[in-house]
Structures are given as structure tokens and as C-alpha cells.
Amino acid sequence: MNEDDDPLTALFAESRRQEIWPQTPDAPAQIWRRARTADLLDEEIRRRRDRHLPLAFGRRVAGIAALLAGEALLLEAVAALPDPALGAVGLTSTTAALLALVALPAVILAGSMRREVVPYT
Amino acid sequence: MDEPEFEAFYRATADRLRTYLYRVCGDRRLAEDLAQEGYYRFLRSGFSSTEDEERARYLFRIGSNLLKDHWAGAKKIASLPSLEPETASPADRLDLHNALGALKRPERQMLWLAYAEGYSHSQIAGVLGVKPASVRVLLFRAKARLVRLLQGDQT
Numbered sequence: 226m227n228e229d230d231d232p233l234t235a236l237f238a239e240s241r242r243q244e245i246w247p248q249t250p251d252a253p254a255q256i257w258r259r260a261r262t263a264d265l266l267d268e269e270i271r272r273r274r275d276r277h278l279p280l281a282f283g284r285r286v287a288g289i290a291a292l293l294a295g296e297a298l299l300l301e302a303v304a305a306l307p308d309p310a311l312g313a314v315g316l317t318s319t320t321a322a323l324l325a326l327v328a329l330p331a332v333i334l335a336g337s338m339r340r341e342v343v344p345y346t
Numbered sequence: 347m348d349e350p351e352f353e354a355f356y357r358a359t360a361d362r363l364r365t366y367l368y369r370v371c372g373d374r375r376l377a378e379d380l381a382q383e384g385y386y387r388f389l390r391s392g393f394s395s396t397e398d399e400e401r402a403r404y405l406f407r408i409g410s411n412l413l414k415d416h417w418a419g420a421k422k423i424a425s426l427p428s429l430e431p432e433t434a435s436p437a438d439r440l441d442l443h444n445a446l447g448a449l450k451r452p453e454r455q456m457l458w459l460a461y462a463e464g465y466s467h468s469q470i471a472g473v474l475g476v477k478p479a480s481v482r483v484l485l486f487r488a489k490a491r492l493v494r495l496l497q498g499d500q501t
Binding site for chain 1: 349352353356357360361362364365368369378382385386389390442443457458461462464489492493496
């Protein structure tokens, strides 16, 4: 800004000075309490989430372990089938093993999707 | 920031912030509401500066963003509504208020921050979230338009 701006600055200053606002003595305290309440709520939500974190992690690990065990069982079952039986349905042992590996996650996925979709009645 | 410190900061800046918001949006009630929300967000942001003017600029930035959000949501028209009867007072104030009302929102914001708050170009840029070079150009044009309006030229 330069000297030319002085009248403009004075005009704005006067405009600002003349603007009267109602004084609300308890407003800062109310805002303070509102903000602190929100902070406390956030903290509580974070604490609860942190508390449940090991449980959620444990569930996930157990789920993965169960999936691996299921896959191993399926593979074992497929391996136990005689080759002529697989050949009769047009499968090689490798294809059957791959199908077995994919089948279990597919069934689990379908099951979880069914649970998540609310039926329209 | 503790509660007494916040209270002192509020007392020192509340009228400045409300007047800025009012001069830009033209609605006293909205300016009041946005100012309250601005202080709330300021507290929740955890802004850590100990310098009052720096805090004030941050507060003005929050206020400017709230205005932007409000306009984005409400899609309000650009011109200021007519003055409320109880606020009508000295002629120069009416002139400035009406002249500001004829300007675009960013122009009102820049002019107010520059001439009422005395902010530098880079400080205005910080508050409005634009480049300082843009502020220089836009402020120059806004000032020229405001001067023309104050001189009675409506074009």
C-alpha cells in the first residue's frame, strides 16, 4: 500500500469502528466447552478403537489360519482322489488342486456378501 | 491454549472477525454463526502459535473457508443483501458497504483484509489460500473498482 491508500484505509477503519456487535460474555466459555467436549469424545472413540485393535488383529490372524487349514484339508482330499476319477470328469490333478484352492475363498466371499446384502422384502 | 487465554483472544478478535464476515457476506446472523463456528474450529485445530496476530490470521483463514463452504452449499447470489434498517447509519459507511456489495466476493475479501486489517499481500494470500502474485493484481483491480463506485460511477 502507498500514500494514495490512506483515505481508503481511513474509510475502512471508520467502517470497522462503527460496526457494533452484541456482546455475549458467555460465548467464549460455551465455545471452549463445546470444543473440549468434542475433544473428549474423540479421545474416547480413539481409546475404544485402540482397545479393540488387538481383538480385531487376533480375529484376522485366526481367520487366515482357518483359511490355510481349510485349503490344506481340501488339497489333501483332492490328492487322495484317484487319477482315473478326476480323469472321468475331465480334470488333471493340477487343475483339481487349483480349483480346490480357489473354491474355499470363493465360498467364504459369497457367504460374507450374502450377509452384507439386506434382502428386499 | 488454555481457557483464559482463549477468552482473551476471543475478546480481542471477535468483533474484527464478525465485521469481516459481515462485510463479505452481507448477513449479520450468518456472520455471527460463522464466527462462532470459526472459533470452535480454531480450538479443535490445535493451532500452536503463541503470537496473537498469527492466530488471528489463522482464524480469518478459517472464517474465509467457512464462507467458501457456505457459498458452495447455499449457492447464494453474489451481491450483498440490502442493509438492515437498524444498521443504517453514517453516509460514508453506507457508501462503503454498498460499494463493497457491488464487488465480487474475493474482491470484498481482499479489500477488507488489506485496508481494514492491514494485511500484506502474502498474508492475504495465506488467509485466502491463493498466490501472492494473484493478490497483487486482483487487489489493484478491486481497489480501482471500489474507488470508481465510491465516486458514484456504477459501471
